[in-house]
Amino acid sequence: xxxxxxxxxxxxxxxxxxxxxxxxxxxxxxxxxxxxxxxxxxxxxxxxxx
Amino acid sequence: xxxxxxxxxxxxxxxxxxxxxxxxxxxxxxxxxxxxxxxxxxxxxxxxxxxxxxxxxxxxxxxxxxxxxxxxxxxxxxxxxxxxxxxxxxxxxxxxxxxxxxxxxxxxxxxxxxxxxxxxxxxxxxxxxxxxxxxxxxxxxxxxxxxxxxxxxxxxxxxxxxxxxxxxxxxxxxxxxxxxx
Numbered sequence: 001x002x003x004x005x006x007x008x009x010x011x012x013x014x015x016x017x018x019x020x021x022x023x024x025x026x027x028x029x030x031x032x033x034x035x036x037x038x039x040x041x042x043x044x045x046x047x048x049x050x
Numbered sequence: 051x052x053x054x055x056x057x058x059x060x061x062x063x064x065x066x067x068x069x070x071x072x073x074x075x076x077x078x079x080x081x082x083x084x085x086x087x088x089x090x091x092x093x094x095x096x097x098x099x100x101x102x103x104x105x106x107x108x109x110x111x112x113x114x115x116x117x118x119x120x121x122x123x124x125x126x127x128x129x130x131x132x133x134x135x136x137x138x139x140x141x142x143x144x145x146x147x148x149x150x151x152x153x154x155x156x157x158x159x160x161x162x163x164x165x166x167x168x169x170x171x172x173x174x175x176x177x178x179x180x181x182x183x184x185x186x187x188x189x190x191x192x193x194x195x196x197x198x199x200x201x202x203x204x205x206x207x208x209x210x211x212x213x214x215x216x217x218x219x220x221x222x223x224x225x226x227x228x229x230x231x
Binding site: 005012016019028032038039040 | 056057059060061062063079080082083086087091096097100113115117118119120121122123140142144145160162163164166167168170171182184195196197199201202203211213215216217218219221222223
């Protein structure tokens with residue numbers, strides 16, 4: 001049997017603070033990130049699950 | 051081997067009829083999961099596994115499962131300040147593997163992008179803002195380029211967990227009047 005899937009990511013300390021800061025003041029995504037995300041949407045649309 | 055056109059790839063739900071016995075990636079655990087656990091986990095509604103096929107060959111697979119990100123801060127109290135939730139909804143890319151005979155064709159990238167697009171689609175049906183995964187060390191740089199963040203506290207783990215916030219991108223797409231809105 002493979003290792004079980006681990007669920008529930010817990011953030012504490014600086015990781016939690018960074019997460020909350022990102023909620024409050026999200027950074028604007030880069031052009032590259034926008035392009036990658038759009039490509040992701042396109043790939044998923046063009047390859048529906050059968 | 052001839053070049054594989056990513057346009058020709060197909061994505062299928064893992065089914066009983068699929069023969070996964072010959073799948074071979076470089077990680078024994080990922081091989082075991084596909085061959086021994088994935089179908090059972092799917093039947094029990096724990097996870098869904100998608101196969102990436104070219105012609106009749108299984109080039110790779112990925113597994114999705116719902117997840118949460120929990121924020122724990124000593125001074126944080128539920129319902130106070132501007133953070134009403136202690137947990138935030140996510141979908142986890144719990145497994146992602148490429149058959150070693152098909153490495154170098156962009157299949158891993160294709161699977162990550164496909165999964166991201168899929169989670170985005172799901173987020174229109176069920177609230178979900180984040181994508182989580184446990185990365186191979188050598189893949190961290192690629193995920194960071196995409197926008198994933200590594201968790202400092204766990205960065206020395208064999209598979210450091212990472213998360214990706216879709217929300218700022220979705221906001222930007224709305225502002226750009228993307229066709230998707």
